[in-house]
Amino acid sequence: GAGVSQSPRYKVAKRGQDVALRCDPISGHVSLFWYQQALGQGPEFLTYFQNEAQLDKSGLPSDRFFAERPEGSVSTLKIQRTQQEDSAVYLCASSSTGAATEAFFGQGTRLTVV
Amino acid sequence: GENVEQHPSTLSVQEGDSAVIKCTYSDSASNYFPWYKQELGKRPQLIIDIRSNVGEKKDQRIAVTLNKTAKHFSLHITETQPEDSAVYFCAAKEYGNKLVFGAGTILRVKS
Numbered sequence: 001g002a003g004v005s006q007s008p009r010y011k012v013a014k015r016g017q018d019v020a021l022r023c024d025p026i027s028g029h030v031s032l033f034w035y036q037q038a039l040g041q042g043p044e045f046l047t048y049f050q051n052e053a054q055l056d057k058s059g060l061p062s063d064r065f066f067a068e069r070p071e072g073s074v075s076t077l078k079i080q081r082t083q084q085e086d087s088a089v090y091l092c093a094s095s096s097t098g099a100a101t102e103a104f105f106g107q108g109t110r111l112t113v114v
Numbered sequence: 115g116e117n118v119e120q121h122p123s124t125l126s127v128q129e130g131d132s133a134v135i136k137c138t139y140s141d142s143a144s145n146y147f148p149w150y151k152q153e154l155g156k157r158p159q160l161i162i163d164i165r166s167n168v169g170e171k172k173d174q175r176i177a178v179t180l181n182k183t184a185k186h187f188s189l190h191i192t193e194t195q196p197e198d199s200a201v202y203f204c205a206a207k208e209y210g211n212k213l214v215f216g217a218g219t220i221l222r223v224k225s
Contacts, residue, residue: 004157031211042120042203042215043158056210091158100211101146101165105157 004106006092012112013082021077021109025094032075033103034067035091043091049075050098082113116141116208120216127194129225137204137216138186146207147180147187152218153200162189194223 005024013019025032030051035043036059045059051072060067064083069075079086089110093103117140127133139147148163164171164178164187171178175194180187191198199222205213 033211033213035213040218042205042218043213045212045214048211050211056212059212098211099146100207100213101148102160102163103148103213104160105150107157 004092004094004104006090006106006109008109009107010110010112012114015084015113016081017113018078018080019082019111021079021090021111023075023077023092023094023106025073025075025092026096026104027073029094029096030072030098031095031100031103032069033093033095033100034075034077035093035105036061037089037091037108039088046077046090048100079111082111084113087111087113116144116206116212116214118204118206118214118216120204120219122219123217124220124222126222126224129194129196129223131194133189133191133194133198133221133223135189135202135204135219135221136186137188137206138184139206139214140185141206141208142182142185143209144206147178148205148207148213149176149178149189150203150205150215151200152203158203191221194221196223196225199223 034046048056049069089108095103145166150158177190
């Protein structure tokens with residue numbers, strides 16, 4: 001594809017609801033990253049995949065957050081039992097290198113928990 | 115872990131003037147430093163990056179300088195234009211594959 005694609009663009013969830021956010025990376029990109037961006041802040045790292053392997057999940061805030069990339073392409077970030085503090089923009093990025101260099105971001109999913 | 119501080123938080127310049135944004139990092143092992151531009155409601159866009167084996171890199175009106183000894187790097191935009199108005203984020207790649215971002219600088223170019 002032309003770039004990193006994320007869906008949905010906007011999601012409103014009731015507190016306690018489960019949500020799933022999708023990321024389609026640039027075709028052929030081996031590295032995929034998820035970041036969380038609170039209003040007025042820089043993106044904060046959540047997790048990193050190289051192909052289908054999740055190599056770093058140190059940024060996931062709690063065990064309610066789960067990410068997968070089963071076939072080494074599309075990735076899903078799942079948040080269970082959403083809380084108000086989960087409200088943020090969730091950004092996905094991909095890179096053709098096996099590192100965080102030259103990473104290109106998607107437009108993000110804005111999650112609002114009410 | 116890595117900590118990145120970015121200054122100033124807001125910057126207003128007159129069209130045609132230069133703008134400089136500075137970042138410091140804490141981890142001497144960090145070896146890659148990208149800059150992203152983010153317009154309101156849009157994706158962060160990679161505008162320039164520099165690796166630790168280089169002191170300066172330039173791309174048209176944009177340049178980045180790196181001082182490894184002092185652990186700081188700066189973004190320089192010359193001949194600013196209204197379309198340069200956006201939020202700019204610096205980042206540092208710490209050991210592994212994690213980018214640690216600064217808090218951002220809101221740049222306003224007044225015409």
